[in-house]
Amino acid sequence: MANKTKFVRKPFGNFFIKKSLQMGLIMKVVTAALLSVVLSSASLVYVYWDRYDTVAIYMWNQDNNNLQKESILALILPTLGISAAVSLIVALGIGMYASRKFAVPIYKIEQWTSMLLRGQMTAILRFREQEEMKDLSQRCNELGEHMRDILLDIKGKVKAMQEAGVKSPELESIISKLGTMELSNQPIEIHAPEPEQKQS
Numbered sequence: 503m504a505n506k507t508k509f510v511r512k513p514f515g516n517f518f519i520k521k522s523l524q525m526g527l528i529m530k531v532v533t534a535a536l537l538s539v540v541l542s543s544a545s546l547v548y549v550y551w552d553r554y555d556t557v558a559i560y561m562w563n564q565d566n567n568n569l570q571k572e573s574i575l576a577l578i579l580p581t582l583g584i585s586a587a588v589s590l591i592v593a594l595g596i597g598m599y600a601s602r603k604f605a606v607p608i609y610k611i612e613q614w615t616s617m618l619l620r621g622q623m624t625a626i627l628r629f630r631e632q633e634e635m636k637d638l639s640q641r642c643n644e645l646g647e648h649m650r651d652i653l654l655d656i657k658g659k660v661k662a663m664q665e666a667g668v669k670s671p672e673l674e675s676i677i678s679k680l681g682t683m684e685l686s687n688q689p690i691e692i693h694a695p696e697p698e699q700k701q702s
Contacts, residue, residue, distance in 0.1 A: 516695050517598075520605040527604060528597035535593035536586055543582045550574055606694050607635060613692045614642060621683035623650040625690045654685050 518524055551557050559577070563570040607629055617625035627642045629635035657680050663673060 517602060518605075519602070519609045519694060523608065524598075524601035524605050527601040528594065531597035531600065532590060532593045535589040539582060539585045539589050543578055543585075547574060547578065606630075607638075609694060610692045611642070614646075617690065617692070618646060618649070622690060623653060623683055623685050624687045625692060628691055650685055653680065653683060656680065657685065 547557060557574045558571050559574050560569045560571055562568075610627055610629070614625050614627050623646060625646060627639040629639055656676070660673065660676055660680065664677075
Protein backbone atom coordinates (compact mmCIF):
# COMPACT_ATOMS: atom_id res chain seq x y z
CA MET A 503 0.00 0.00 0.00
CA ALA A 504 1.34 3.42 -0.98
CA ASN A 505 2.15 5.80 1.81
CA LYS A 506 -0.27 8.69 2.03
CA THR A 507 1.30 12.09 2.49
CA LYS A 508 -0.18 13.81 5.51
CA PHE A 509 -1.35 17.35 4.77
CA VAL A 510 -0.16 19.85 7.35
CA ARG A 511 -2.42 22.87 7.82
CA LYS A 512 -0.70 26.26 8.02
CA PRO A 513 -3.50 28.80 8.56
CA PHE A 514 -1.12 31.66 9.41
CA GLY A 515 1.49 30.93 6.75
CA ASN A 516 -1.09 31.31 3.98
CA PHE A 517 -3.77 33.39 5.69
CA PHE A 518 -4.72 35.45 2.63
CA ILE A 519 -5.94 32.85 0.14
CA LYS A 520 -8.33 35.22 -1.64
CA LYS A 521 -6.78 38.54 -0.63
CA SER A 522 -9.24 40.97 -2.27
CA LEU A 523 -12.26 39.08 -0.93
CA GLN A 524 -10.80 38.78 2.57
CA MET A 525 -9.61 42.40 2.77
CA GLY A 526 -13.01 43.62 1.57
CA LEU A 527 -14.82 41.59 4.22
CA ILE A 528 -12.43 42.68 7.00
CA MET A 529 -12.87 46.35 6.03
CA LYS A 530 -16.67 46.01 6.08
CA VAL A 531 -16.67 44.47 9.57
CA VAL A 532 -14.24 47.09 10.92
CA THR A 533 -16.20 49.96 9.31
CA ALA A 534 -19.48 48.64 10.75
CA ALA A 535 -17.96 48.44 14.26
CA LEU A 536 -16.50 51.96 14.12
CA LEU A 537 -19.72 53.36 12.66
CA SER A 538 -21.64 51.77 15.52
CA VAL A 539 -19.40 53.50 18.10
CA VAL A 540 -19.70 56.90 16.38
CA LEU A 541 -23.49 56.64 15.99
CA SER A 542 -23.91 55.56 19.63
CA SER A 543 -21.85 58.53 20.85
CA ALA A 544 -23.66 60.95 18.53
CA SER A 545 -27.01 59.62 19.78
CA LEU A 546 -25.94 60.17 23.39
CA VAL A 547 -24.91 63.78 22.68
CA TYR A 548 -28.13 64.44 20.75
CA VAL A 549 -30.36 63.03 23.52
CA TYR A 550 -28.50 65.16 26.13
CA TRP A 551 -28.76 68.30 23.98
CA ASP A 552 -32.44 67.64 23.19
CA ARG A 553 -33.27 67.36 26.88
CA TYR A 554 -31.13 70.19 28.29
CA ASP A 555 -30.67 72.48 25.23
CA THR A 556 -26.94 72.41 25.77
CA VAL A 557 -23.98 70.09 25.52
CA ALA A 558 -22.47 71.54 28.70
CA ILE A 559 -22.54 70.06 32.15
CA TYR A 560 -21.83 71.75 35.48
CA MET A 561 -19.48 70.13 37.92
CA TRP A 562 -18.67 71.24 41.48
CA ASN A 563 -15.01 72.15 41.78
CA GLN A 564 -13.95 71.45 45.37
CA ASP A 565 -10.71 73.42 45.02
CA ASN A 566 -12.49 76.66 44.13
CA ASN A 567 -15.83 75.88 45.83
CA ASN A 568 -17.80 76.83 42.75
CA LEU A 569 -19.57 75.34 39.75
CA GLN A 570 -17.42 74.72 36.72
CA LYS A 571 -18.89 74.44 33.22
CA GLU A 572 -17.55 71.65 31.01
CA SER A 573 -18.53 70.31 27.61
CA ILE A 574 -20.04 66.85 27.59
CA LEU A 575 -17.82 66.13 24.60
CA ALA A 576 -14.78 66.39 26.87
CA LEU A 577 -16.20 63.45 28.81
CA ILE A 578 -17.40 61.46 25.79
CA LEU A 579 -14.39 61.80 23.47
CA PRO A 580 -11.93 59.82 25.64
CA THR A 581 -14.57 57.11 26.11
CA LEU A 582 -15.29 57.20 22.39
CA GLY A 583 -11.58 56.80 21.66
CA ILE A 584 -11.26 53.79 23.98
CA SER A 585 -14.47 52.24 22.60
CA ALA A 586 -13.29 52.80 19.04
CA ALA A 587 -9.92 51.18 19.78
CA VAL A 588 -11.52 48.14 21.48
CA SER A 589 -14.12 47.85 18.71
CA LEU A 590 -11.39 48.06 16.09
CA ILE A 591 -9.39 45.22 17.70
CA VAL A 592 -12.47 43.01 18.19
CA ALA A 593 -13.81 43.76 14.68
CA LEU A 594 -10.39 43.08 13.14
CA GLY A 595 -10.25 39.68 14.88
CA ILE A 596 -13.81 38.78 13.86
CA GLY A 597 -13.22 40.05 10.31
CA MET A 598 -10.02 38.04 9.90
CA TYR A 599 -11.65 34.87 11.27
CA ALA A 600 -14.78 35.26 9.13
CA SER A 601 -12.83 36.20 6.00
CA ARG A 602 -10.81 33.00 6.12
CA LYS A 603 -13.94 30.95 6.79
CA PHE A 604 -15.33 32.34 3.52
CA ALA A 605 -12.12 32.28 1.49
CA VAL A 606 -11.08 28.65 2.07
CA PRO A 607 -14.34 27.07 0.79
CA ILE A 608 -14.40 29.41 -2.23
CA TYR A 609 -10.76 28.56 -3.02
CA LYS A 610 -11.46 24.82 -2.69
CA ILE A 611 -14.53 25.01 -4.97
CA GLU A 612 -12.50 26.92 -7.59
CA GLN A 613 -9.73 24.30 -7.42
CA TRP A 614 -12.27 21.46 -7.59
CA THR A 615 -13.93 22.86 -10.73
CA SER A 616 -10.51 23.50 -12.32
CA MET A 617 -9.50 19.88 -11.68
CA LEU A 618 -12.72 18.58 -13.22
CA LEU A 619 -12.16 20.79 -16.28
CA ARG A 620 -8.64 19.29 -16.60
CA GLY A 621 -10.15 15.80 -16.57
CA GLN A 622 -9.22 14.88 -12.98
CA MET A 623 -12.61 13.36 -12.29
CA THR A 624 -11.61 11.83 -8.94
CA ALA A 625 -11.29 15.26 -7.28
CA ILE A 626 -13.38 15.49 -4.11
CA LEU A 627 -14.35 18.32 -1.80
CA ARG A 628 -14.07 18.14 1.97
CA PHE A 629 -14.44 21.03 4.38
CA ARG A 630 -13.37 21.30 8.01
CA GLU A 631 -16.72 22.99 8.68
CA GLN A 632 -18.60 19.67 8.42
CA GLU A 633 -21.98 20.96 9.60
CA GLU A 634 -22.12 24.23 7.64
CA MET A 635 -20.67 22.85 4.41
CA LYS A 636 -21.94 19.28 4.50
CA ASP A 637 -24.75 19.76 1.96
CA LEU A 638 -22.57 21.76 -0.44
CA SER A 639 -19.66 19.29 -0.43
CA GLN A 640 -22.07 16.35 -0.72
CA ARG A 641 -23.80 17.87 -3.77
CA CYS A 642 -20.51 18.75 -5.45
CA ASN A 643 -19.08 15.28 -4.85
CA GLU A 644 -22.30 13.69 -6.12
CA LEU A 645 -21.98 15.76 -9.30
CA GLY A 646 -18.35 14.71 -9.77
CA GLU A 647 -19.20 11.05 -9.15
CA HIS A 648 -22.15 11.22 -11.56
CA MET A 649 -19.97 12.69 -14.32
CA ARG A 650 -17.27 10.08 -13.64
CA ASP A 651 -19.83 7.24 -13.85
CA ILE A 652 -21.12 8.54 -17.20
CA LEU A 653 -17.57 8.78 -18.58
CA LEU A 654 -16.69 5.30 -17.28
CA ASP A 655 -19.84 3.95 -18.97
CA ILE A 656 -18.84 5.65 -22.24
CA LYS A 657 -15.31 4.26 -21.86
CA GLY A 658 -16.71 0.73 -21.40
CA LYS A 659 -18.92 1.04 -24.48
CA VAL A 660 -16.05 2.43 -26.54
CA LYS A 661 -13.87 -0.51 -25.47
CA ALA A 662 -16.62 -2.95 -26.47
CA MET A 663 -16.88 -1.24 -29.87
CA GLN A 664 -13.10 -1.50 -30.32
CA GLU A 665 -13.18 -5.20 -29.45
CA ALA A 666 -15.99 -5.65 -31.99
CA GLY A 667 -13.71 -4.15 -34.64
CA VAL A 668 -15.56 -0.85 -35.11
CA LYS A 669 -13.33 1.87 -36.50
CA SER A 670 -14.18 5.50 -37.21
CA PRO A 671 -12.57 8.93 -36.81
CA GLU A 672 -15.28 9.86 -34.28
CA LEU A 673 -14.52 6.79 -32.19
CA GLU A 674 -10.80 7.58 -32.29
CA SER A 675 -11.56 11.14 -31.16
CA ILE A 676 -13.62 9.85 -28.22
CA ILE A 677 -10.84 7.41 -27.26
CA SER A 678 -8.29 10.23 -27.42
CA LYS A 679 -10.36 12.51 -25.18
CA LEU A 680 -11.09 9.74 -22.68
CA GLY A 681 -7.35 9.00 -22.54
CA THR A 682 -6.70 12.47 -21.10
CA MET A 683 -9.07 11.92 -18.18
CA GLU A 684 -8.34 10.42 -14.78
CA LEU A 685 -11.35 8.25 -14.04
CA SER A 686 -10.14 5.38 -11.87
CA ASN A 687 -7.37 6.88 -9.75
CA GLN A 688 -7.48 7.36 -5.97
CA PRO A 689 -9.66 10.28 -4.85
CA ILE A 690 -7.79 13.60 -4.83
CA GLU A 691 -8.73 15.79 -1.86
CA ILE A 692 -8.33 19.53 -2.31
CA HIS A 693 -6.49 21.48 0.37
CA ALA A 694 -5.81 25.15 1.05
CA PRO A 695 -2.64 26.33 -0.70
CA GLU A 696 0.78 25.88 0.84
CA PRO A 697 2.53 29.13 1.84
CA GLU A 698 4.98 30.32 -0.78
CA GLN A 699 8.61 29.57 0.06
CA LYS A 700 10.84 32.64 0.19
CA GLN A 701 13.79 32.40 -2.14
CA SER A 702 17.15 33.04 -0.52
